[in-house]
Amino acid sequence: MAGGTRALLIAGPASGQGKTSFTCALARRLVAGGERVRGFKIGPDFIDPGFLAAATGAPVHNLDLWMVGAAESARLLDAAAAEADWLLIEGAMGLYDGDPSPADLAAAFAVPVLTLIDAGSMAETFGALALGLHEYGRGRTLSWAGVVANRVASPNHARMLRESLPPPLQWAGHLQRCQQPLPERHLGLVQARELASGLPQIWAGLDAGLHLDLGLLRSLPAWRCPPQPPAAPRPPAGLLAGRQVAVARDAAFSFCYEANLHLLATLGARVQAFSPLADEPVPEGTDAVYLPGGYPELHAPALSGCHRFFDSLRQHHAERRPIVAECGGMMVCADTLRDGEGREHRMAGLLPATAVMGSRLAGIGLHSWRTDHGELRGHVFHYGRLEVQPGVAPAALTQPRRYGGPEAVYQVGSLTASFFHGYYSSCPAAAAQLFLGP
Incomplete structure (x- = not known):
């Protein structure tokens, strides 16, 4: 991409907002346009990375300031940025949930946040919720890429949601209610490998329902990872040699x-x-x-x-x-x-x-x-x-x-x-x- 690699962290107010569906839909839209995309998942998760890998066609790693560590997370992001036009980072739970939270990671690595909200049973309150997420920061310095609505019922519903956003919040688009959402079970989504034959139909439904202002997202400045603490010395490479x-x-x-x-x-x-x-x-x-x-x-x-x-x-x-x-x-x-x-x-x-x-x-x-x-x-x-x-x-x-x-x-x-x-x-x-x- 001309102008360098763009990065986005897709986050919302809670689990169940449709972050995986939207991130996959966005990734496939960008890939279809000839752009190189790398996906990441915040926090411990084995299932969502499988869908992101299927959508991007590239390996997906977890990021976490505590479990993975800031230095290793930065290394993974930098390595991906060297070969990609877009870095799409899917959040975990809500934007401010956990210690460290997705917001902490966004602040540490200067990644703009794309706010995703399930608006399936919502009208003007959409704007209040988006504004609260943007203003809650608690001392974190966050940058914002826009607001996206999920499970939108109609063009009129999308208009109501868009008009509820107060300045300076920017409408980045919406994803319509999907007739064939990603199926779930007790530990989360059903794994991508189990849905291999059905994924094309799911991807097609997501693509048909995605209405996005790509021009707004492409106007973001190129991403650069801020300096991070040095990584701990690596152990000798031969610890398991021959085993x-x-x-x-x-x-x-x-x-x-x-x-x-x-x-x-x-x-x-x-x-x-x-x-x-x-x-x-x-x-x-x-x-x-x-x-x-x-x-x-x-x-x-x-x-x-x-x-x-x-x-x-x-x-x-x-x-x-x-x-x-x-x-x-x-x-x-x-x-x-x-x-x-x-x-x-x-x-x-x-x-x-x-x-x-x-x-x-x-x-x-x-x-x-x-x-x-x-x-x-x-x-x-x-x-x-x-x-x-x-x-x-x-x-x-x-x-x-x-x-x-x-x-x-x-x-x-x-x-x-x-x-x-x-x-x-x-x-x-x-x-x-x-x-x-x-």
Whole structure:
């Protein structure tokens, strides 16, 4: 793009405003015009980045001033800006929610905020809500790109919303109410990979409903990242040299930060994907197994019959080679998994416990695990719980960043298991040790 890279942070007053739908629609409109777009997601999230990657055709990374860190977030943005015309950053929850919040990130990196509000049941109050978001700043220096309305019913409805905006707020456009919105389930949106055949129809509906003032957005100044504190020294690249890490990657094990896999490779590991759901055994020559989270509860009947996978995992464990199991991965390592209907399914039996799917959120938020090798940061977000057998005690407890209680970290032989999802770049030395074993 002539004049440099533009950057936008799409944020609103709450979750459920349609940030993912709008960001994808905007990305596809720009890509269709021949522009290069890179997407980012603020905070811990495995699902929304999949849609942004499908819309942009490029890798999507998470940004967070605490979990990822300011220096690493700046590095990711700068690297993307070197090869893109637009950086589209999707916010999390509301603009001022969390510590750090999307507003904190926008201020730290001088990214203009495009305010998105669900106006589906709203008229002139739209202007009051937009004005409140703009004026609330609490000492933050924010720049604004405009205001966008979502779930607009008609051209007349759009006119009412536009006319409700007081100066200096600028109307940037609207997205009509979509007849085929992105479907949801208990952990958020249904994953993009599950909707692959239906995505073209969803994209077409979003594109038809997008009415945008691209001239206003293109008038924004080119983005430059302000100076950031220096990054911490990186550990030696050879910490995992010569080690093969097998990573479960399929519909049951899909909640994995791409940045984690990149770090393992950077530390020298050979990362090899395999599919437990397809009853693939742990690959030959594997030194460590990584079982990320995902939706094992949705595939429990099929997983319980994956004997080749479970036999190879038990053998791997018996040989005291490391297994790192996060959230859903931990549930699969339990004796049994009790699904939402109360049915029990046999699992690996490496952790003396029953994994139970609940109907209410059991843990959420940013957490840290203070290991002997440093503080590993990450998050928890789960509906499941673990009913451990008597005498099974946690080896460690994570610390919540703000609210909620700690999460247990269990170590049984060479297995390390927890509902905690670590972001490995926050402490590469601690991450490497997980795959080196006790």
